[in-house]
Amino acid sequence: MSVVEHIQEFRRRLLISLGGILVGTIIAFIWYQTSFWGTPTLGEILRDPYCSLPPEARASFSGSEVDDCRLLATGPFDPFMLRLKVSGLVGLVIASPVWLSQVWGFITPGLMKNERRWTFVFVSIAVLLFVAGAVLAYFVVAFGLDFLLTIGDEASMAALTGDRYFNFLLSLLLIFGVSFELPLIIIMLNLVGILQYEAIKDKRRMIIMLLFVFAAFMTPGQDPFSMLVLAISLTLLVEFAIQFCRINDKRKDRKRPDWLDSDDLSASPLDTAVGGEEAPQPVQAPAPVDGYQLRGSAPMADNGANRASTSFKKGGSAFDDVL
Template identity: 60%
Template sequence: MTNSAAPHNPVPETVPKKAKRQLWPRKTKPAPDGTMSLVDHLRELRRRLIYAVIALVIGSIIGFIWYQLRITTPWFSISSLGDILRGPYCSLPEESRADFSFDGECRLLATSPFEMFLLRMKVGALAGIVLSSPVWLYQIWAFITPGLHKTERRSTFTFVSLAVLLFVSGAVMAYFVVDYGLAFLMGIGDEFQTAALTGEKYFNFVLALLLIFGVSFEVPLIIGMLNVVGILTYESIKDKRRVIVIALFVFAALMTPGQDPFSMLILAFALNVLVELSLQFCRWNDKRRNRQRPDWLDQDDDSASALDYRPEPIAPAPTNTQVQTHPVNPTSAPQRPTGSFGGGGNFDDVL
C-alpha cells in the first residue's frame, strides 16, 4: 500500500553567519546635536590615534633615510639632515673644537658602538614628528570638533596651518639661536681647554632646543583656541599681563637646555610677542561676538553677588467667565452615606 501523502521536506534552518571581526576601526558618526556616547568617544579616539601613529612612523622612516641622504642636481641640492644639524658646531672656529679626523673634516665623537645608530633613530623620530605634524594636529582637532558648532568646525584648515607654521617657525628660530648660544658657551674658558663634544650630547642639546622652541610657539594658538570655544575671554586676562610676562621669563629660564642668557632672552621675548598677538585676537573676537563683561567679575571677593530674580508676570483673569450648570439626575447621583463622623460611613455593623 503506497502512501499518497507528499513527502515531507523540512525547511532548512538558516544558520546565522559568523560576524566578521572589524579589523579597521569604523568611523563613528555623532548625533545631529554633536553628542556621542562614551564608547563612541573611545572608538573615535582609537581611530584618531591609529592615523596619527601611522603618519608618525612614515615620517620617522623618511627622517631616518634623510639623515645621511644628500641630493644634488643641476637645479638644486638638498643637504643631509645630519649636515644641517651639525652646522652650528662646524661653524665654530677650529681652535674651539677638537679635531679627531686629522683631515680637517668636522666630525663629532662617538664613545659607544650603538651611539651613532641610536642617535640616527632619535633624529629620525624628531624629523618624523615635524613632517607628520599636519596629520596628527588634524587628528587632534578632528577629535575635538564633534562637540563644536558648525561654524567652529570650519576653522580646521586654519588651525592646522597655524599650528604647523608656528612649530616650524619656533624650530627655525631655535636653529639660529643654537649658532650664537653655542658660540657663547664654547667660548667661555677656551684659552684653557678645548671642547670635545660627543654626538649624543650635542644632538641632545640641539634637538631639545628645537623641540622646546617649537612647542612653546604653540602657546598663543592654545590661547586663541580657548577663546574661540568660549572658555577664555579677553576681559578675564587683560589685567594679568605683568604676571604673564614674569611667568614667560621664568619658563624660558627653566626650559632652555643650555641655560645661556642669549637663548633664554630670545625665547622669552618671542613668547611675549606671540602671547600679546593672541590677546589682541581674543579682544577682536570678543568684540565681534559682542561679549560683555559679567558683573560678578567687578565685585569684591568678600561680597555676595546680587540675585538675578525676575518674577514672571501673572496673566489677568478672564472677565467674561460663564459658569455652566448641568442638571443633576437624582437617580444616577450616588447617595452620600450618613454617619456620626461628619458624613462618614455607618459603623453599626462593626459595633
C-alpha cells in the same frame, strides 16, 4: 557606529598612521647621509649650528688642518642609535600630513559643521606656530653654543658627543615650538568665555616677568641669548593674543543687549521715548453707551437703585439666555 566599529575604525587609522611614520623614518634614515637632488644631507643640516662655531672652539680628532666638524662617539653603537633616534623624530615630522589627516578623519564625524571649521583653523595655526618656534630655535642654537663653548676656552676645549649635541638641539627645538602655542591657548580661552580682557589687561608686568622666568628655566643651556630670544618672542606673541582678546570682547559687547547687564531684582527702565513701547499714547474720546429698558415698560432713568434691583435686557426676559 557601534563601540566595536569605533574600535575597528581607530585601529585602521592607527595602523595607517604608524605606516606613514615608518616610511618617514626610513626616508629620514637614508637622508641622514645621502643628498637628494643637490640638497644638503640631514646630518649636515643638524650639524650646521655646531659647524658654524670657530674652529678653535671645537675639538679636532683628525689631526689635520682640514675642518672636518665631527662629533665624538664614545660607544660602538652610538652612531647607529643616534642616527636611528634622529631619523625617528624627523620621520614623525615628515609623516605629519598622514597621521594628522587620520586624526582629523577620526574626530570629524563627531563634530558639527562649525566645530569642524574652527577645529581645522586652530590645528593649522598650532602647526604653523610650532614650526615657527622650531625654525627660530634652529637659528638661535648657534649663538647659544658659541656662548657656552667659548666661555672657558682659555682653559678647556669642548668635545661634544653626538648624543649630547643632538639632545641639546632637539630639546631647544621642542621647547621653542611648544612655547609658541601659548598665545593660541589664550585666544581659545577667550573665545569660549573663560578668560576676559578685563582680567589680564592690568597684569602685563606680571605676565612678562613670568615669561622671562619660564624662559630662564626651560631653555636647556641656560645661555642668556636663548633665554632672551625666547622671552621676547613669547612677550610679543602674548601681547598679540591680549589685543585679540580686547577686540573680541568689544565685538561681543556691541552684540550684547543692555538688559542682560541689569540687576535681576531691579526693574528695567521704561522705553518712554517717542515711538517706544512704553511711550504715552493719546486717549480716545469716549463713545456713547446704548440705552437699556425693561420689557413692556417705558424707558426709565438709569440710576443706582434700578441697576441694583432690576435686570436689564434689550429684548426678552432676563432668563431667556438660561432657558
